Amino acid sequence: MELIHSLSDDIKELLNPSSTEDARLVQKGLMLYRQGMVHQLHINEYLATAVVQDVTPCKVELDLNFLGLSECSCPAEDLCRHKIAVFFAAFSTVGSVTKWLEEWREPMMEKKSLTSLGIQKAKDLIKANGVLKPDYEGWVRSFEDSFDTLVQTKKTMSPFVVADLFEIYERRLSASAPLEQEWRMLYELIATVVSFRKLAVLSEQAGHTEDMVKRSYLHLFHQMIDDVEDLVAKIGVQSLPFDFDAFILKLKDDTFTLLTCVSGLEQERISFYRLLWSGLFRNKTWRAEETEKIRLGLKDLREGENPVPLLIASIHLHYLQGDDESALNLLRQIEDDIATPFMLHWIDQLTQLKAWKRVGTMIELFLQKIRGYLDELRSYHSCTGFTREALKTIAPYCVETNRTDLFERALLQTLPYSFADYEYMLFERGHYERWGELQAFVGLNYADLPSSKVKIVEKEQPEVLLGILHQTVQAEIDQKNRPSYKLAVRHLKKLRTLYKKMKRQDDWHYFLNTLLDRTKRLRAFHEECQRGKLIEG
Known part of the structure; x- marks a missing residue:
């Protein structure tokens, strides 16, 4: 039955075999099932019902469409051993429970073998290749080969093993980093850009959903964003060797692929891109050329392709060039629920520059759009969190310019979350x-x-x-x-x-x-x- 297989996939994604709590839950449900404690099993088109004989009998209704809507008469609020037992009983009508368990536990076994493998690989790499000499194309080729060799060796990729594999991959890169501090920082910067792109593409090719990425390895992308921010800050305050110029120029061109390499991870890709163009690629001619490149990229987009990263990147470059009018015009064309979260970044950046006139114009547009964003966000917790962040971001401008009226308007616009x-x-x-x-x-x-x-x-x-x-x-x-x-x-x-x-x-x-x-x-x-x-x- 197709819905039972679909439910099986949902449970595999929800339960992490490396989690002691999840493993114990599956073991308890399996024991109830194998001891024949699941009675009166009935499966219809959308529901599997049964009575599980535990300390006291528990009535279970397993929703085959939406696991979260399933119910059990026991006190547990979330997924319980009784629901797992009924799932195994239902799954046994369409497949092997033993095989299901083997597939579910596979990522954990992979982790154990890959960890030891990764340590050995790192040692082998040091012996074989030593330190890589400064060569942009050689570096990129080495990063990509290492990633493909270690991370993309399996036909299927469980989200639970990605973080462990990526850690091994990073150790291999570190083993070949240049010894000179300046070159090492540049090496790490280029490696992070390539690694971010490769991991994003892997995520999409493996078919990992947004929720799977969030639970398993979204932190890797956030860590790379933090790393790039630190590296850009360090590189930006140093007197760079002339030989760096060619590397930076090639990195600038490669950075464009962050906007188009995948359709997901929108926030992370845009944050990564903006960091590089704000702190590293400061040449006015470069920024003008990039703006034109994005304009042509938007023009060539195919139907169904996501234009948001390119649009936000274009707006960002207009701001960096002081062309606020073009930036605001583009923002007005973007739906409120898409544009609003990105605007806080520019308000904060312009505030740091004390460009109060520019900040005020941005805040005025932001307040026109925030209500539409909150209405789409819906979750009270998320709306309250965003409102708190927004008020904190616009407060310095309101204090500096004595615009208490603007701050009060923001409070009114965001009720009840600003109550x-x-x-x-x-x-x-x-x-x-x-x-x-x-x-x-x-x-x-x-x-x-x-x-x-x-x-x-x-x-x-x-x-x-x-x-x-x-x-x-x-x-x-x-x-x-x-x-x-x-x-x-x-x-x-x-x-x-x-x-x-x-x-x-x-x-x-x-x-x-x-x-x-x-x-x-x-x-x-x-x-x-x-x-x-x-x-x-």
Whole structure:
């Protein structure tokens, strides 16, 4: 059955054979299955159901389409031994469980053999080749041959072994690095560029999904980005030998392939590219030529090919050349959910240069686009994290230019994810009325408000609390149960106190009479009002 095989692949990707916890989970599920503890197995088109006899019987529903929607009556929240046992029982109807286990455990066995192999290979390489002399084409050819020999020897590549293989590969490169410090840094820089490209291509050719890469070896790309940043900074402050020029020129040309070598790893490829062009390739003529090269590359893109890396690279080069108008025009043409995350980099870079006029223009466009990005991002956690980063990035400009209005607009644009920052700012500035409106906007209950702030607002501007209390009372009444009615009465008493303090007893009586008339069918609520002595019995 096709869906069972698909589920099998999902479980192989989810569970890491090198993880003690995952291995124990599979072993427990296997034991239940082999001991015949899976009963009443029934498989239909989309679901496998069974009862697993454990300490207590557990009912399992295994969703063959979406593993995450599977259910088990045991307390475990995620994948449990009972689901694994039912999976093995279901898989046994279409294939060999023993063979499945061998395939799943293969990456772990590969790791053990490859680690010892890698140590030996590194030693052999030192003996055989020694240190490589300065030769750009020779270096690149050596990097690519080493990568292909060690990493691309197998027909199939499990994502779990990539990091170990790459570590061995890096040791082999380090063994042949030049001894002179200047040449060694250049060697490492070129090696990192080639390695980044080769690993990206391997990832795509092996069919590794975004999630597989993230869980298994995305950290390798991030580490290479950090390494390049350090190398570019070191090389940039040194007086370079004249012989470096030809190497840098060839590296510049090869760097373009980062934009087109694969379709995935968009953020990482663009970050890598921008680092090199910001810190190393500073020649104005080079930047102008690269801009034209990208323009032609965009023109020659085939249908279905991803234009974003080329577009972002073009925008970056326009900024490096001071052509903000062209950069902004390109940004306006890109969808909000694509352009927005990249804009923080330029805001930060221009802020470091104290180019405040340029920063302001970029922030204005950023605030026009951020809402569209957050709406597409959807995950509350991700939206909150991005909002926090965005506010931190634009804050220096707002402080330097005294643009508190711009910062407040950013807070408004990013609600509710900016609630904590906005609430703090309004309260600290004594804008209690707007503070109260913000609480009402996000739907906070009166009881959820910090008591220390409520005391201050009640003393300084008590009318601010009226709206929140009215909203809270209505929300409690709408629950239509006795405990909520009791809470509503408690809040009504607070309302009565505030109205009295403000000498607005007539408004209180009018509101209460209207409320009682509107809720005359809610006998239990009226009883609680009588019990709380809001009305006569």
